[in-house]
Amino acid sequence: YLAPLGIPSTRHEKVKDRTNLVARIGSGSPRLIIVGHIDTVPAGDGWETDPFTAVEKDGKLYGRGTTDDKGATASMLLAARYLKEHESELGGEATIVAAADEERGSKAGMVYLVEEGIVTGDYAIIPDAASDMKKVFIAEKAALFTQITSYGKQAHGSTPEKGVNAIKNLMEVLQRIDRMTFDVTEHGLLSAPTYNLGMIQGGVAPNVVPARCTADLDMRYLPGDSAETILKKMEGICRDVEKELPDARFELKVTMADTPIELPEDHPLVKAIVEETASAVGAAPEIAGMSGSTVAKFCMTHGIPAVNFAPGEEHVAHMANEFVRIDSLVEFAYVLTRIVSRLLK
Template identity: 45%
Template sequence: MANSEFNQSFNLKYLRLHGKIIHTVISNFLSFLKITMNNLLSNNIVDYVKNYMQNEEKEIVNLACKLINAKTENPPGNEILAVRIVEDFFKSFQIPYKINEKAKDRANIVGYIGCMGERQPARTLLVACHLDVVPAGDDWKRNPFEAWVENGRIYGRGASDNKGQLASMLATAKFLKENESKLKGQFILAGVADEERGSTLGLEYLLNECGVCADFAIIPDVAHNMQMIDVSEKGTLFLEITSHGKQAHGSTPEKGINAIWSMITLLERIKQLKFKYNSHPLHTPPTLNLGSIHSGTAPNIVPAVCKAQLDIRYLPEDLADNIINNIKNIIKEVETQQKYARFDLKINSNQPPSAVSINNPLIELISKHTQTVLGILPEPKGLSGATVTKQLIQKGITAVGFGPGDEAEAHATNESISIKELVDFAEIMALIALDMLA
């Protein structure tokens, strides 16, 4: 009896152990099979997107050239010319869109792909490209508003800033529209006005008055050949200082007060301005630029007024108030030391620094798919200039800057962008959108 009970107990334990081993083996095999299938599916998707975008190359070039040929110099803007091109594209592929215009001919266009109607999208990804360009300037080898292709590059005003990127994103939008049934989230593509002059009529208007919103946003207006992700921007402080003097004849300067000499003394002191914070892991040091000085009407007149404009870029830890107070103190010191010196200080603009965590899913997806397509990992960095990502972050949207192009091309004579980069960017963005929204 004892042996029988022992044998039954042993057999039961053996069966249980054997069952656990079999269960573990089967579970491991199924996990391996799932990973293998996922990798196969992933590889198939990557190949599919790559082939799709390579076939779209001619259309990307054609769209970029059309957009460049739409003369949208700001001022005056006339973004409606570019909006009509995007509108025709959206209509061709049945992409729902809205046109929002705060001022005549200063139009914005926003297209929506994916989850629509009563059902709320799981996630929303916004990509915004600006339609306006800076004035062309001189010394172009061809008409800057008649785009041309040469040695694998598209040339013309706005090629790199920002119309090439928009053409690339239209290809991504077309791809996502054709695969819309797979999307649980929503992809929003915006062509915005007025970026070169502050975005009052553009993205700022869309965010504040038109209900445009998203969970995540990518702004392809940071030209670092997709090797950098803009995760932080310095604060931007524009100041105007006015020096007041007394007009007199140039032959008797002692009877007047020369506003320029007073300004020179002040500016020499401001040049030595000490910032509270001088280093940051993502940023270059803070900067102070004397952008303009205006004074005088003739050499034989003692000038009564002199105006100077300063551009100060400060680090995320710093505060504009600290800098402004330091400059006010310098002004007081100069006014005390120079009996007749008198100054006014005006704050023309202050955009605080902005930053997102480098540990967020958007950066992970950008890094993942850039490595897939280009074999490189883009580096999270801070930007000295300002983009509209700052406005998005202030609205609680996780926004970064990322895109093709070379910073040296923006605003330059004979501006251009690589066609291959535009195709690669369309591919990367399609993969990001599928990963995030599908």
């Protein structure tokens, strides 16, 4: 698609067969990055069509990834065609990225591309939080994933007094963490911080006192709070329970952590998106925040101002019978060309 249009592109792989495609239009600065991702989550159950065959019906495309995120990536490529035709009018460089590995943490995708300096810029637009262009997401909560391991002593289930029950001890820790408070609980664009106990694994049989149990937790906290503060509270709970239950022993480790991000509402990138969208479709998108994490975070932590702005319906990503309206993809491509042209004057 790109080569016949005269758009140069390169392929990059940190992991074999996890390919990232990077295309560039124009040159110099400022530089605007537009990042879609081409991987998907598994199909799951409940589909009325083949999830990996695009099916067009009633002005919609059905299939896994149509909204998250191949539809938006197709819009980017459509916009790239127009931008190439008007390349002489650009006063900077537009970098189009079709990234891998977004659904699994982006280590082989945007993390790799940014850390290696393959992709860099002055602005970034991430069309990955579907809102039918009704929202510009300028803030994201931080994600802090932890695992707590409880160590006990194995014994026969008929003589539990001879063992130390790792599951029961861990329950005491988890109940206290459930009552734990965050230092920052309010934000103008983001919902309250959350805690989810996602997995518990322990024991070998009902008639054996469990000697080991692990729990995996997901915490999402707000700008102004910190992982260090939260971890200190969790460590304190573990140590308190160890003092109260002398045979208990706990180990806390971080399995994944990122940081909260927030871009000012009056940033030139935000203003360009809001004003050009309003001019093109007659309605300005709402300024918003999101609880999840996107590759905008990797851009921001490397000094590239980034926001999420995308076509597609909310709440259909990762679901059975995922779809996207075709007209929304065309409209997004048009709006995107206006935003790029403005930022790269």
